[in-house]
Amino acid sequence: MKILLLNGPNLQLLGRREPGIYGHTTLADIEQEVISLGAELNCSVTAFQSNCEGELVSRIGNAPLDGFDGIILNAGAYTHTSIALRDAISGAALPAVEVHLSNVASREEFRHHSYIAPVCAGVIAGFGKDSYLLALRALVSRLNHINKWQ
Numbered sequence: 001m002k003i004l005l006l007n008g009p010n011l012q013l014l015g016r017r018e019p020g021i022y023g024h025t026t027l028a029d030i031e032q033e034v035i036s037l038g039a040e041l042n043c044s045v046t047a048f049q050s051n052c053e054g055e056l057v058s059r060i061g062n063a064p065l066d067g068f069d070g071i072i073l074n075a076g077a078y079t080h081t082s083i084a085l086r087d088a089i090s091g092a093a094l095p096a097v098e099v100h101l102s103n104v105a106s107r108e109e110f111r112h113h114s115y116i117a118p119v120c121a122g123v124i125a126g127f128g129k130d131s132y133l134l135a136l137r138a139l140v141s142r143l144n145h146i147n148k149w150q
């Protein structure tokens, strides 16, 4: 099983960026933990971060041809603005999980709306780096379930 882990704008700054909200763990550490858990769960995880909306759109659009089975996405602020990312996910037609380190529901009002959530299998927010690990477990479980009935 192949999983694409995507991180959007400003997430390359994790560890230094508002640690009171996002914690002290770097993106490289998070990616490594997700890759290690993936190995335990029998799947290979490919990680990619970009500050550019179009690059994320392209990665999602190519995901089925690149052989990915599912997507984990922290779109950062694009979560709250990007119809293009939403269309990319629904177009790719792969199960996707939206992830946030912080509990966006308890923050500013503009973070309460996600364009992406309605086209995802589910959303995990508020557990820091564990949000990513929980997302991987949920996605793998979903994919195993789908495959069982195919």
Ligand code: DQA
Pocket (backbone or CB within 6 Å): 009, 010, 011, 074, 075, 076, 077, 078, 079, 099, 100, 101, 102, 103, 104, 111
């Ligand atoms: C975030 C929440 C977003 O609102 C914010 O713009 C981010 C990070 C999170 O992981 O908590 O960049 O996606």
